[in-house]
Amino acid sequence: MGNLIKAEMRKVLTTKSWWALMIPAVLFAFLFALGWGAITNDLNDYLGSSDARQLAGALGVQLGELPVGLLSLAHGVNIGTMFPVIFGVFALAGEYSKKTITTTFLTAPNRVSALTAKMITYIGWGAVYGVVIVAGASLATLLTVDSRGLPSAGQWLAVLGAGVLATILATLFGIGVGAVWNSVVGATVTLTIWMLVVENVLVFVSFGWWGVRWLGGVLPNGTLNGIVGAIGAEAFGAAGVSVPGELDKDFQWLLQYTAGAPGAFSWWAAALIFLAWTMLFFAGGWAANQRRDIT
Structure with a gap:
């Protein structure tokens, strides 16, 4: 297994995909967090509605001192996680495209060993992506968010842990989708359109037209974003807590949407639901590749 993992690591390092995707991941995380950091300062300046006063009182904080930097971090990290998903697609679908999968399967004791080594390798790469993406979003947050709105040290560590967890699962999710689809282009285009456009439209329309607030808490992109958001x-x-004198449900959903996690139940629930999506596609891809012919 050790030699198989070394071989997988060499495959990654000898291609351009790992850094070609990591650079825009960090760049987008930085730019999105930078933009949201500038916007969120205004939230602390202008919060003054009755709902906001109720919220602040329930949380035991003063208006103007809410940790709005968490919103900046969440949006930066969430956009960055799209790139580990695409990176994961290359893991197996890329080998079929380049015709290297034959060598991979024939030099391993069996396909289960080869796929296990690939999974372990990409878990490590997913963690690397998580650290650099959170670092990029954190730098932008520090540059734009006023000190009164910065998260506490504990909250920052929570974002780091959740961000790494999200990018690991995102990478495995990409492997699974790529393995099922067996096409880099097809899987990448479909995932990009679904996660950035279709699902966001569905969540927004379902809330606006039918008052459905939970949809984002169960769909793949929503649950991935919800881990940090x-x-x-x-x-x-x-989300995740009981506020005395419950908030207006529409206002609650709006806060979730602002945090990048509309419909989220809690960060750990989002992680478990996205883990289920990941295992569904990963198991499907695993099964498909036990039977798929190689040439």
Whole structure:
């Protein structure tokens, strides 16, 4: 197994995909966090509605001192996690495209060993992506968010842990989708359109037209975003906690949406639901590749 993992690591390092995707991942995380950091300062300046006063009182904080930097971090990390998903697609679907899968399977004791080594290798790469993406979003947050709105040290560590967990699961999710689809282009285009456009439209329309608030808490992109985004939502009393004198449900959903986690139940629930999506596609891809012919 050790030699198989070394072989997988060499495959990654001898291609351009790992850094070609990591650079835009960090760049997008930085830019999105930078933009949201500038916007969130205004939230502390202008919060003054009755709902906001109720929220602040329930959380025991003063208006103007909410940790709005969590919103900046969440949006930066969430956009960055799209790139580990695409990176994961290359893991197996890329080998079929380049015709190297034959060598991979024939030099391993069996396909289970080869796929296990690939999974372990990409878990490590997913963690690396998580650290650099959170670092990029954190730098932008520090540059733009006023000190009164910065998260506490504990909240920052929570974002780091959740961000690494999210990117690991995102990478495995990408492997699974790529393995099922067996096409880099097809899987990448479909995932990008679904996660950035289709699902966001579904969540927004379902809330606006039918009042469905939970849809984002169960769909793949929503649950992936919720792993980090729900930390901010929880800090604002909009997810994972019980706020005395319950918030207006529409206002609660709006806070979740602002945190990048509309419909999220809590960060750990989002992680478990996205883990289920990951295992569904990963198991499907695993099964498909036990039977798939190689040439």
